Amino acid sequence: MATVPQQENHSYLGAPYGLAAWLLTKDHKRIAILYLISITIFFAVGGLFAAGIRLELTTPQGDLWTPDMYNKLFTLHGVVMIFFFLIPSIPAVLGNFMLPIMIGAKDLAFPRINLLSWYIYVAGAIITLAAVFSGGLDTGWTFYTPYSSISSETAVTTAAIGVFVTGFSSILTGLNFIVTVHRMRAPGMTWFRLPLFVWAQYATSLVMILGTPVIAITVLLVAAERALHLGIFDPKLGGDPVLFQHLFWFYSHPAVYIMILPGMGVMSELVAAVSRKQVFGYGFVAFSSLAIAILGFLVWGHHLFVSSQSIYAGLVFSIITMLVAVPSAVKTFNWAATMYKGSVTWESPTYWVLGFMGLFTIGGLTGLFLATMGLDIHLTDTYFVVAHFHYIMVGGAIMAYMGGLHFYWPKMTGKMFSEAGAKASAILVFVGFNFTFFPQFLLGYLGMPRRYHAYPAEPIWQVLNVLSSAGASILALGYLLPAFYFTYSLFKGKAAPANPWGATGLEWQVPSPPPTFNFDEDPVVNEPAYHYKPRHEVHVNG
Amino acid sequence: MQNIPLFPPSASSVAMEMDLLYLFITAVSAFFVVLVAALTLIFAVKYRRRHPDEVGADIHGSLVLELTWTFIPFVLSMVMFVWGADLFYRLARPPADAMDMFVVGKQWMWKVQHPAGVREINQMHVPIGRNVRIFLGSEDVLHDYSIPAFRVKMDAVPGKITTMWFKATQAGTYHIFCAEYCGTKHSGMIGEVIAMEPQDYEAWLAGGRSTGTPVENGERLFSTLSCNTCHKPDSTGRGPSLHGVFGSTVQLADGRKVVADENYLRESIMNSQAKVVQGFQPIMPAFQGMVSEENLMQLIAYIKTLKPAAPADAVKK
Numbered sequence: 001m002a003t004v005p006q007q008e009n010h011s012y013l014g015a016p017y018g019l020a021a022w023l024l025t026k027d028h029k030r031i032a033i034l035y036l037i038s039i040t041i042f043f044a045v046g047g048l049f050a051a052g053i054r055l056e057l058t059t060p061q062g063d064l065w066t067p068d069m070y071n072k073l074f075t076l077h078g079v080v081m082i083f084f085f086l087i088p089s090i091p092a093v094l095g096n097f098m099l100p101i102m103i104g105a106k107d108l109a110f111p112r113i114n115l116l117s118w119y120i121y122v123a124g125a126i127i128t129l130a131a132v133f134s135g136g137l138d139t140g141w142t143f144y145t146p147y148s149s150i151s152s153e154t155a156v157t158t159a160a161i162g163v164f165v166t167g168f169s170s171i172l173t174g175l176n177f178i179v180t181v182h183r184m185r186a187p188g189m190t191w192f193r194l195p196l197f198v199w200a201q202y203a204t205s206l207v208m209i210l211g212t213p214v215i216a217i218t219v220l221l222v223a224a225e226r227a228l229h230l231g232i233f234d235p236k237l238g239g240d241p242v243l244f245q246h247l248f249w250f251y252s253h254p255a256v257y258i259m260i261l262p263g264m265g266v267m268s269e270l271v272a273a274v275s276r277k278q279v280f281g282y283g284f285v286a287f288s289s290l291a292i293a294i295l296g297f298l299v300w301g302h303h304l305f306v307s308s309q310s311i312y313a314g315l316v317f318s319i320i321t322m323l324v325a326v327p328s329a330v331k332t333f334n335w336a337a338t339m340y341k342g343s344v345t346w347e348s349p350t351y352w353v354l355g356f357m358g359l360f361t362i363g364g365l366t367g368l369f370l371a372t373m374g375l376d377i378h379l380t381d382t383y384f385v386v387a388h389f390h391y392i393m394v395g396g397a398i399m400a401y402m403g404g405l406h407f408y409w410p411k412m413t414g415k416m417f418s419e420a421g422a423k424a425s426a427i428l429v430f431v432g433f434n435f436t437f438f439p440q441f442l443l444g445y446l447g448m449p450r451r452y453h454a455y456p457a458e459p460i461w462q463v464l465n466v467l468s469s470a471g472a473s474i475l476a477l478g479y480l481l482p483a484f485y486f487t488y489s490l491f492k493g494k495a496a497p498a499n500p501w502g503a504t505g506l507e508w509q510v511p512s513p514p515p516t517f518n519f520d521e522d523p524v525v526n527e528p529a530y531h532y533k534p535r536h537e538v539h540v541n542g
Numbered sequence: 543m544q545n546i547p548l549f550p551p552s553a554s555s556v557a558m559e560m561d562l563l564y565l566f567i568t569a570v571s572a573f574f575v576v577l578v579a580a581l582t583l584i585f586a587v588k589y590r591r592r593h594p595d596e597v598g599a600d601i602h603g604s605l606v607l608e609l610t611w612t613f614i615p616f617v618l619s620m621v622m623f624v625w626g627a628d629l630f631y632r633l634a635r636p637p638a639d640a641m642d643m644f645v646v647g648k649q650w651m652w653k654v655q656h657p658a659g660v661r662e663i664n665q666m667h668v669p670i671g672r673n674v675r676i677f678l679g680s681e682d683v684l685h686d687y688s689i690p691a692f693r694v695k696m697d698a699v700p701g702k703i704t705t706m707w708f709k710a711t712q713a714g715t716y717h718i719f720c721a722e723y724c725g726t727k728h729s730g731m732i733g734e735v736i737a738m739e740p741q742d743y744e745a746w747l748a749g750g751r752s753t754g755t756p757v758e759n760g761e762r763l764f765s766t767l768s769c770n771t772c773h774k775p776d777s778t779g780r781g782p783s784l785h786g787v788f789g790s791t792v793q794l795a796d797g798r799k800v801v802a803d804e805n806y807l808r809e810s811i812m813n814s815q816a817k818v819v820q821g822f823q824p825i826m827p828a829f830q831g832m833v834s835e836e837n838l839m840q841l842i843a844y845i846k847t848l849k850p851a852a853p854a855d856a857v858k859k
Binding site: 142144238346442449 | 567574578583600631686690700702831
């Protein structure tokens, strides 16, 4: 693909060692590892909260936790998973690590700001944890007013400040990526030679810097109403509770695309690499990311169909939401078509790709049920919604994150992991996931509302809930397994070659792990992305 | 769908259509899930790597295919949109002949008042075969009145009156859930709707203890709150006459014109300075915090009955 001069081996994992050298690093790769460690901790914490929810729901009675405790569990599960795991996951770990290397840069445009964004993330996390330990939070991750502003007796203000602070971490990362993609591309790395992962990160970054300030302002207004009794959302003070929902979803619907667009970028990389083939319809896949990012800003009102929003506003939001299905379908079919006449490996990344294709397709299509206004009357605020967004966020975004983590692990650590372990993990996650969340679609149509601590003691309701909880235990095993074989690989894993998957891209031409400044001499790109050639033409380093 | 355990009871005039719409989208979705799964699995097996150095064919894309899989999902999603929008539109507009029920949510119970004056808590008796319109309010935070067997649901929004309607078709007892999270006992804010044959409903009403119809209670409040000292039937009061105001277009002092619906009346009582009628001084006190949501609905129910005072009536009196 490109000519990369011979490298001396001075890995970013080498000297300087020591805590200070890591905590004060400006190397995008080390910062990515800092993020990896932090978000993994929060993934585990969020998972524990989920376990608490699923255990309670195995019986119809609310007999394991008190109602207040249960309300805190689902709230904190949502807050931790969304703000401290999903939103930073792919951008801050895989994006931070790979994006500069993919475009042939030595680092991001603003290395110090990159480090700052991690510290802001940690500060936001600490403030939010302080809220957890000083009364918890029971508003749901949606902070709906006026419950959050006048009724809840938990640490809403502290948590709101935590979310507010964390938002700046996203904004800075987005800003850094946008400037980097504009200014730091290697000679010859034109816009239409960019790997699709970079396109997806770019689209995501736009959403981050345009949307995040709105949620920051919104949660601050909630805090202001609680603390100062300013009438913003509480009708008794002259406010409007539905105004909050508009402001909240103006960010939080695009936030869904902050979570899934990077996953789509990872999928484009993985599908091309496991098929050793040019991504089918590169331009359509690239522009569908931008289309999703733009349309994503115009659909927030589909959360408000039964919130007393005007019918005519609802009609507009419904039709635009339907349009999001089009670029999503375009991507899915292009990925499938990429495998046509490919050379498809059955190594572990393929398992995650296949899992993603299945789960994301179901997640996307079930969005159509909810975008259909008449049907949404029956389905909104039920477990159908819970199932739908878990198919997108867990089935789509986390599946892609896990796939990407496996795919790039040899590059990031210089070690190969257990292929058998990785395949077992992917299969457990896929099976466990479907057992956990498919029954929730059925519960939703039966009418089971979200955020219920107890539910009617009807046999079918309990059967479906028990299935869901049993599935969650399989899912948990699937997620625990990588903790073992990844850790094992660090100590005993086989050394990874520069290009273990035989993929194209600058990132596979630098050593594994890459040297501190990625490239000793500036690379020059003279080919499009994913330019797979028969072996005698391939230029492989390492 | 009565006996399929994966569907809630089908007990209203829209339940069957809702289920059909659900099944239609399910069928479309199932087709695409199977298609995508089959394509990826078949390709992954058929084109599996047979040689470590093998690469895929040099194929870049196809405009025809791209247009195909842009166009087909677009058309299908528009079919869903039109059907869903039509159903929503009908469910958002209560029929004119509906009987009015008043439901107020508060942490954590539902208070129901029938047009005949009978009240109940966490239960709602309704006749089958009759359109029922519900005026929904909230005393504190957001709630949502959800009746899965009727396939209807609406948020109870503090500071507003929202409406929903249904026509029960099947006698029976069905769940009422609060579907919008409202705090500690959210999952305990449940109840049951009891759909009855019309004659059974009349008998049930007759056995209930009425504390006055909403209109009667509203009329009493109208004088105990001294509304009638300023709002007189003729134009001699310090406030505008409310006779015939409901549904009329009101000229405001700031030049705007508004249609006087339930929410206009509600706002004018609770926050009287928000919209001042042209030709009147902003002297009315705000009743925010002094009138409960239920009383407010009664007042509005009474004001809605005030017909324009015809000259002939005035002579008779």
